[in-house]
Amino acid sequence: MAFTFDNTYDKLSAQFYAHVAPTKVRGPRVVKVNRPLATLLGIDPDALDSPEGAQVLSGNTPVDGASSIALAYAGHQFGHFVPQLGDGRAILLGEVVGTDCKRRDVQLKGAGRTPFSRGGDGRAALGPVLREYVVSEAMAALGVPTTRALAAVLTGEPVIREEVQPGAVLTRVASSHIRVGTFEYFAARDDYKAVAALATYARRRHFPEVSAPKNDALALLECVIRAQAELVARWLGVGFVHGVMNTDNTSVSGETIDYGPCAFLDEYDPKKKFSSIDRAGRYAFANQPRIAQWNLVKLAEALLPTMGEDEDEAARLATEQLERFPAIFETAHARVLRAKLGLRVEHDEDSALAADLLERLAANEVDYTLFFRRLCGSAAGAAADAETASLFAHPTAFHDWAVAWRQRLAREETAPEERACAMRLVNPALIPRNHRIEEMIVAAVVRQDFEPFHTLVEALGRPYEERPAFAFLSEPPKPDERVRATFCGT
Numbered sequence: 001m002a003f004t005f006d007n008t009y010d011k012l013s014a015q016f017y018a019h020v021a022p023t024k025v026r027g028p029r030v031v032k033v034n035r036p037l038a039t040l041l042g043i044d045p046d047a048l049d050s051p052e053g054a055q056v057l058s059g060n061t062p063v064d065g066a067s068s069i070a071l072a073y074a075g076h077q078f079g080h081f082v083p084q085l086g087d088g089r090a091i092l093l094g095e096v097v098g099t100d101c102k103r104r105d106v107q108l109k110g111a112g113r114t115p116f117s118r119g120g121d122g123r124a125a126l127g128p129v130l131r132e133y134v135v136s137e138a139m140a141a142l143g144v145p146t147t148r149a150l151a152a153v154l155t156g157e158p159v160i161r162e163e164v165q166p167g168a169v170l171t172r173v174a175s176s177h178i179r180v181g182t183f184e185y186f187a188a189r190d191d192y193k194a195v196a197a198l199a200t201y202a203r204r205r206h207f208p209e210v211s212a213p214k215n216d217a218l219a220l221l222e223c224v225i226r227a228q229a230e231l232v233a234r235w236l237g238v239g240f241v242h243g244v245m246n247t248d249n250t251s252v253s254g255e256t257i258d259y260g261p262c263a264f265l266d267e268y269d270p271k272k273k274f275s276s277i278d279r280a281g282r283y284a285f286a287n288q289p290r291i292a293q294w295n296l297v298k299l300a301e302a303l304l305p306t307m308g309e310d311e312d313e314a315a316r317l318a319t320e321q322l323e324r325f326p327a328i329f330e331t332a333h334a335r336v337l338r339a340k341l342g343l344r345v346e347h348d349e350d351s352a353l354a355a356d357l358l359e360r361l362a363a364n365e366v367d368y369t370l371f372f373r374r375l376c377g378s379a380a381g382a383a384a385d386a387e388t389a390s391l392f393a394h395p396t397a398f399h400d401w402a403v404a405w406r407q408r409l410a411r412e413e414t415a416p417e418e419r420a421c422a423m424r425l426v427n428p429a430l431i432p433r434n435h436r437i438e439e440m441i442v443a444a445v446v447r448q449d450f451e452p453f454h455t456l457v458e459a460l461g462r463p464y465e466e467r468p469a470f471a472f473l474s475e476p477p478k479p480d481e482r483v484r485a486t487f488c489g490t
């Protein structure tokens, strides 16, 4: 099996990881191989999508040149610091440079116990593996920075969770697995030599265009602040609720990582949270920017002692960067909303127009995705307004707002059809709706029926197109289909 590894993380010093081999499983079987992604990584899709491929993707067959390491990290979970987390069930095979010249980690998630497993079994259950596969690939197709799914395989062994589930392994691809919590791990041990080395490594790997002759830590902080602000703005644009924005689930590359209890909004509700363990709504939809900033403060705290001799000056510079986060986020969010509304030029009153709309969506419990997709029709002509307004409990709430929107559109030169077309490239017809994800998991886990999984992957690969065969996936849930809570289910 040809993986052309080019490993660098395992050249960092020994405290960054533990060498560990995957634990063999009884009966590996491929559920799905992501063929286009395999090709991008320079791996033969046919070789992966075979019984021999299943042996590799389950960890049974060692791969030549693999690092085979579990990474050390710590993290703040729901605001509380846990000094040792680490890859408890994930093993980094190694790094691959794709045909696009980008370096990516290839990791087996659910490959058995590691020195970081604590009480866990080192395994992943089929349900969460399929959820991560579908949602991370959907996010990629939506244009949101994210880790990807290269493959899902069954292990042929059961795992015991709330109920017994088939075991599975997800092959996860990420631009790296360096988290805010990775820096916290070394800072908590007063190992600032490691913090500094990691800052240099991460800055070079993720932000090579930024020069930092003196201070990688400060340069990195600035880059991560931008990347996270951009990421969360994009989450809000598609109605994504991550659900566990702990610092160990916050990638410094600015990719979405760790799809646990994540969910998408159906009706627009800024207070919405789905995760059963997030009782206080810490990670609710509209809280996400604030939490991202909180996580960045933790990154800054870990980096601070490496930011230069003069600690007061370093603290001042770091604070200055952190205080920029809200404005950077607002700018990114405003840009996302302007595109959703079909606005090309930037005007001062645009944010108020968008805010007024969002309030109306919330008050009228309007489906977020459907609304913006129908708004594309309204952009082409007012004949579509009745259908758009019908999503509102009080249709006048839309008609009143649409008067101001059309006045604003009139200030731009774009032709209506052209505007509608541009809007359809940013307002998806399809998102991974929670009830469809649940339905897909039940089919696979309870009935060994993987048809819904394959259908979702196929449909969500082109979320901005309206294909009749997948029209049913654009429908919001009926009252009895609504998903009220999601579970980590690790």
Ligand code: AMP
Binding pocket: 085, 086, 087, 088, 089, 090, 116, 117, 118, 119, 120, 121, 122, 123, 124, 249, 258, 260, 488, 490
């Ligand atoms: P997560 O909630 O998936 O972000 O995981 C939090 C921490 O728990 C990480 O250190 C994981 O590696 C670890 N963990 C989660 N599930 C398991 C498992 N089944 N076995 C061992 N460690 C696990």
Ligand code: MG
Binding pocket: 248, 249, 258
């Ligand atoms: Mg995690």
